[in-house]
Amino acid sequence: MSAPDINAVKAYLLDLQDRICQGLEGEEPEARFQEDNWTYDSGIGGGRTRVLAGGKLLEQGGVNFSHVIGNTLPPSATAHRADLAGRGFQALGVSLVIHPRNPYVPTSHANVRFFIAEKENEPPVWWFGGGFDLTPYYPFEEDAVAWHRAARDACLPFGESVYPRFKQWCDEYFYLKHRQETRGVGGLFFDDMNEWGFDRCFDFLRSVGDHYLRAYLPIVQKRKGTPYGERERDFQLYRRGRYVEFNLVYDRGTLFGLQSGGRTESILMSLPPVAHWRYNWKPEPGSAEDNLYQNFLKPREWL
Amino acid sequence: MSAPDINAVKAYLLDLQDRICQGLEGEEPEARFQEDNWTYDSGIGGGRTRVLAGGKLLEQGGVNFSHVIGNTLPPSATAHRADLAGRGFQALGVSLVIHPRNPYVPTSHANVRFFIAEKENEPPVWWFGGGFDLTPYYPFEEDAVAWHRAARDACLPFGESVYPRFKQWCDEYFYLKHRQETRGVGGLFFDDMNEWGFDRCFDFLRSVGDHYLRAYLPIVQKRKGTPYGERERDFQLYRRGRYVEFNLVYDRGTLFGLQSGGRTESILMSLPPVAHWRYNWKPEPGSAEDNLYQNFLKPREWL
Numbered sequence: 036m037s038a039p040d041i042n043a044v045k046a047y048l049l050d051l052q053d054r055i056c057q058g059l060e061g062e063e064p065e066a067r068f069q070e071d072n073w074t075y076d077s078g079i080g081g082g083r084t085r086v087l088a089g090g091k092l093l094e095q096g097g098v099n100f101s102h103v104i105g106n107t108l109p110p111s112a113t114a115h116r117a118d119l120a121g122r123g124f125q126a127l128g129v130s131l132v133i134h135p136r137n138p139y140v141p142t143s144h145a146n147v148r149f150f151i152a153e154k155e156n157e158p159p160v161w162w163f164g165g166g167f168d169l170t171p172y173y174p175f176e177e178d179a180v181a182w183h184r185a186a187r188d189a190c191l192p193f194g195e196s197v198y199p200r201f202k203q204w205c206d207e208y209f210y211l212k213h214r215q216e217t218r219g220v221g222g223l224f225f226d227d228m229n230e231w232g233f234d235r236c237f238d239f240l241r242s243v244g245d246h247y248l249r250a251y252l253p254i255v256q257k258r259k260g261t262p263y264g265e266r267e268r269d270f271q272l273y274r275r276g277r278y279v280e281f282n283l284v285y286d287r288g289t290l291f292g293l294q295s296g297g298r299t300e301s302i303l304m305s306l307p308p309v310a311h312w313r314y315n316w317k318p319e320p321g322s323a324e325d326n327l328y329q330n331f332l333k334p335r336e337w338l
Numbered sequence: 339m340s341a342p343d344i345n346a347v348k349a350y351l352l353d354l355q356d357r358i359c360q361g362l363e364g365e366e367p368e369a370r371f372q373e374d375n376w377t378y379d380s381g382i383g384g385g386r387t388r389v390l391a392g393g394k395l396l397e398q399g400g401v402n403f404s405h406v407i408g409n410t411l412p413p414s415a416t417a418h419r420a421d422l423a424g425r426g427f428q429a430l431g432v433s434l435v436i437h438p439r440n441p442y443v444p445t446s447h448a449n450v451r452f453f454i455a456e457k458e459n460e461p462p463v464w465w466f467g468g469g470f471d472l473t474p475y476y477p478f479e480e481d482a483v484a485w486h487r488a489a490r491d492a493c494l495p496f497g498e499s500v501y502p503r504f505k506q507w508c509d510e511y512f513y514l515k516h517r518q519e520t521r522g523v524g525g526l527f528f529d530d531m532n533e534w535g536f537d538r539c540f541d542f543l544r545s546v547g548d549h550y551l552r553a554y555l556p557i558v559q560k561r562k563g564t565p566y567g568e569r570e571r572d573f574q575l576y577r578r579g580r581y582v583e584f585n586l587v588y589d590r591g592t593l594f595g596l597q598s599g600g601r602t603e604s605i606l607m608s609l610p611p612v613a614h615w616r617y618n619w620k621p622e623p624g625s626a627e628d629n630l631y632q633n634f635l636k637p638r639e640w641l
Contacts, residue, residue, distance in 0.1 A: 088617055213606075280586060310615075314607050
């Protein structure tokens with residue numbers, strides 16, 4: 036098995052961040068990503084945060100690179116890996132969340148990450164994680180199918196069983212237990228990935244990273260011109276409350292970031308610029324909003 | 339020591355809910371509390387949720403009573419009490435969060451609760467908890483002082499040391515570590531309270547419950563007519579994001595509710611109807627908004 040090459044991972048991630056920002060800016064007529072470089076106060080390293088706010092297409096989008104080196108893995112990273120508690124670590128990743136203005140354009144999220152947990156006199160433990168998932172407001176079945184086709188395409192060179200496995204993991208991970216709803220239509224999620232050796236795992240990470248824009252841009256292009264009114268906007272803002280709930284209550288990456296003393300503004304760029312809560316609101320049966328609940332917020336086989 | 343009297347606690351809590359709703363409605367010209375009764379699907383019991391939405395004064399307010407009986411205390415309740423893990427429990431409480439529309443009127447929160455953890459062949463373990471805290475947007479020193487005076491008045495019959503102790507606990511509890519900010523100007527917070535025996539502890543709970551309206555209504559009356567514009571409203575909505583962050587990331591009551599299978603809509607009525615996030619926003623030095631950060635979001639001795 037080949038040794039992990041942190042520099043190669045880092046170079047890929049920085050390039051991926053560039054390409055994703057360029058791809059999104061290509062659809063956005065009015066605003067541009069602003070870059071903030073930061074240093075990791077709780078250890079060594081830092082990040083390159085890029086946020087685009089107040090665009091015509093993108094109400095807010097954040098595409099963040101970070102590479103942090105710390106003395107102790109925080110609880111969120113060792114909850115399932117008690118053997119790694121107390122180890123020093125390096126964590127590298129690109130994480131992004133895109134909140135479009137038009138309620139017909141889904142919110143999307145992607146993340147690719149690499150961890151090494153180190154301890155004196157022991158071999159380092161490393162793993163990859165990542166994936167991408169889609170959160171529509173006014174959903175289209177053909178968009179969900181196309182999204183999952185891209186997810187399957189990303190996995191297929193690595194075996195027939197990879198897409199079904201990580202598609203299911205995604206359904207399980209992006210689940211709001213207290214709402215009994217999935218966050219959206221899912222996609223891919225994987226973690227603790229080292230079973231194929233470093234080179235092949237890194238190939239897989241690249242495949243997932245490279246397929247995000249291929250999956251998302253066609254949907255953006257198809258839906259961004261759809262007219263909408265106050266009703267659709269209200270529903271989008273209401274549903275964004277679920278995005279906030281998921282990220283603050285459940286999301287491992289958010290908790291890892293906050294617990295490891297990461298840069299709060301970079302971590303919480305995943306939250307939407309505006310979110311609404313309405314006590315005990317339910318969609319009218321048979322309405323377009325109800326269609327989301329009935330047909331898209333439960334795990335489904337899309338392909 | 340007298341045995342715990344659950345029925346007496348329940349009767350007090352239901353009456354307290356009534357009185358608080360009436361007191362708040364007395365200030366609200368346009369809207370009324372709506373009541374929803376629910377049953378606890380994960381065990382026995384249920385609750386009486388009262389929410390007022392879309393008022394002129396109260397953009398949203400929820401005043402909830404609940405009494406739930408379950409088989410296993412959830413992790414949020416036993417994190418600091420490992421000896422109680424796995425016990426059956428009863429939990430009774432009134433919990434409220436008031437989000438006024440006018441940014442000059444602070445948000446307020448109060449909670450009074452009683453727990454019994456039961457196990458066969460062992461004496462039951464019981465405790466009270468509760469408190470109230472204030473979250474201003476455009477703060478006034480005299481309001482913070484008056485609020486803390488009411489808090490001290492609630493505690494004084496129980497000893498000189500009670501207010502300082504629970505005031506400090508409140509500062510520590512309502513703290514957003516990832517922002518290095520208190521949630522507001524604090525007040526009182528206590529938990530695991532059984533050291534005075536049941537009768538005196540229950541007296542203390544009543545004193546805290548009864549002082550909430552005495553603390554809050556004068557501030558509401560004084561500030562509700564203050565004119566405001568878009569700038570103040572924007573800042574209020576931005577700061578409400580912090581309220582969401584606290585309740586979903588840190589709040590023990592919210593986590594207890596969600597983990598114990600409580601009614602989600604009743605638990606999350608604490609979230610504001612509208613919240614904004616703005617990447618990397620900071621107040622202009624010397625501005626009214628900066629005054630909040632500089633002088634009110636750090637623990638202070640108000641009396």
